[in-house]
Amino acid sequence: MQYIRGLAKPESEECFLCAAARATAEDERRARLVLWTSENSVVVINLFPYTNGHLLISPKAHKADMEELTEPEILDMQQQTIACVKLLKRAISPQGFNIGINLGRCAGAGLPGHVHQHVVPRWAGDVNFMTVLGDVRVVPEAADKLWEELMRVRNQTG
Numbered sequence: 001m002q003y004i005r006g007l008a009k010p011e012s013e014e015c016f017l018c019a020a021a022r023a024t025a026e027d028e029r030r031a032r033l034v035l036w037t038s039e040n041s042v043v044v045i046n047l048f049p050y051t052n053g054h055l056l057i058s059p060k061a062h063k064a065d066m067e068e069l070t071e072p073e074i075l076d077m078q079q080q081t082i083a084c085v086k087l088l089k090r091a092i093s094p095q096g097f098n099i100g101i102n103l104g105r106c107a108g109a110g111l112p113g114h115v116h117q118h119v120v121p122r123w124a125g126d127v128n129f130m131t132v133l134g135d136v137r138v139v140p141e142a143a144d145k146l147w148e149e150l151m152r153v154r155n156q157t158g
């Protein structure tokens with residue numbers, strides 16, 4: 001668990017998205033909350049979620065800005081974003097979504113060096129919930145449980 005917490009530190013020397021994109025072993029992918037990788041992207045559960053089920057889609061390449069992305073990277077990131085929406089709808093039935101990219105620390109980017117798109121599932125009333133809890137962090141055990149559930153739903157056919 002300390003290992004997982006260490007990965008999440010913004011000041012951590014290693015880029016956690018690059019590490020996630022490189023992870024191939026099942027146990028390492030699980031520890032890094034990797035849901036899947038596509039040709040150009042990696043999809044992970046955000047350990048610092050705005051709401052339960054908050055996912056991140058990132059190009060595998062370590063690029064800081066959107067204008068550095070190639071067309072295949074842009075297309076793939078959007079395709080994986082849609083796949084995230086579909087998966088979350090099946091798994092946890094959100095009532096809505098916020099989808100977007102924070103560029104630069106002043107815009108709220110926790111990891112300015114590696115561009116990533118947020119998919120934040122929303123439910124009526126969740127804003128109040130998050131306001132009350134303020135600086136809430138999901139415990140690693142809960143993130144692991146969500147990983148397990150999303151992998152289970154993703155592997156279901158139909």
Ligand SMILES: [Zn+2]
Nearest residue numbers: 015018062114
């Ligand atoms: Zn990176």
